């Protein structure tokens with residue numbers, strides 16, 4: 024089965040991890056700050072905090088921005104559940120902004136309309152989480168301008184988008200957001216097995232996220248309520264978590280990030296090949312927003328079902344039968360049973376639901392060979408009866 028995504032582990036990666044395994048520190052040593060430095064160097068952000076997952080990074084980002092009961096967090100319905108769950112962890116309420124049917128990202132026009140209504144109702148969100156689906160950056164300048172106008176904070180969920188660019192600058196520089204989050208899950212662009220990061224240009228947010236990442240404990244005298252009792256002394260000043268990344272993971276991340284640009288360039292080559300070879304099939308190919316460079320975590324096609332005498336599910340199943348491990352990103356979050364129990368209904372976000380009825384993620388990983396890609400194209404061509 025050709026998977027929809029997979030990692031590449033080289034001897035250099037293995038050596039980096041083994042060396043760390045044989046070093047003095049398995050956690051809380053020099054590799055984590057070194058990986059954070061590499062992330063800052065790549066993005067240009069002032070601070071980077073790595074965590075044991077992007078989900079944890081989203082949680083500490085929400086906490087640092089002060090999200091709590093009585094607050095609202097808005098995100099896109101077409102995302103992994105973690106983009107919304109982070110708000111629920113903080114006791115906040117969730118709402119969604121429908122997608123743009125061209126980019127599949129949160130639609131700035133829908134956002135503008137919804138903010139205007141929310142303002143009248145006194146229910147403006149504290150935090151908006153735009154998700155760079157497939158690695159394609161959201162229209163951040165428009166989103167940022169709206170957020171400033173209404174006093175909303177922004178966390179970019181860039182789990183798909185490390186290595187991408189917006190207006191020529193790296194995703195993660197936080198020019199149009201308070202915090203940006205990356206994921207290093209193995210299907211993503213670079214991996215630390217499990218892992219994530221939160222980046223920010225704001226010193227106060229960085230300090231808060233650092234506290235929440237590790238039990239709310241500090242050894243910084245300037246944050247303490249009384250003088251240190253001695254060299255052993257620390258204070259717990261917040262309720263934090265243990266969301267730390269290990270040294271082994273950080274060593275893998277440092278090794279992987281050196282190849283990031285190469286990984287993304289190879290994904291672009293594969294995408295161009297798909298674009299050419301699939302051009303005459305009854306499909307809608309990915310749209311690329313001008314002035315953006317996608318991280319290309321995913322390559323999503325939409326079936327033109329009117330021109331295909333099979334259902335979406337049939338096409339999906341037949342691709343699997345031919346050894347093509349396609350996937351679907353994502354089931355609209357508001358239709359998940361947990362979210363329906365919170366009051367959401369099928370029909371609430373029509374563009375997201377329409378996308379879900381026709382979308383398929385084709386295999387996309389930088390080590391995919393042309394032979395593998397041809398297999399995907401041939402299978403799809405046969406199934407669609409061309």
Ligand SMILES: *Cc1c(COP(=O)(O)O)cnc(C)c1O
Pocket residue numbers: 076077078079102103105106154180182183206207208217218219
């Ligand atoms: C993968 C993913 C996450 C969660 O990442 P983890 O590192 O697995 O916690 C969050 N949001 C999006 C959009 C993702 O794709």
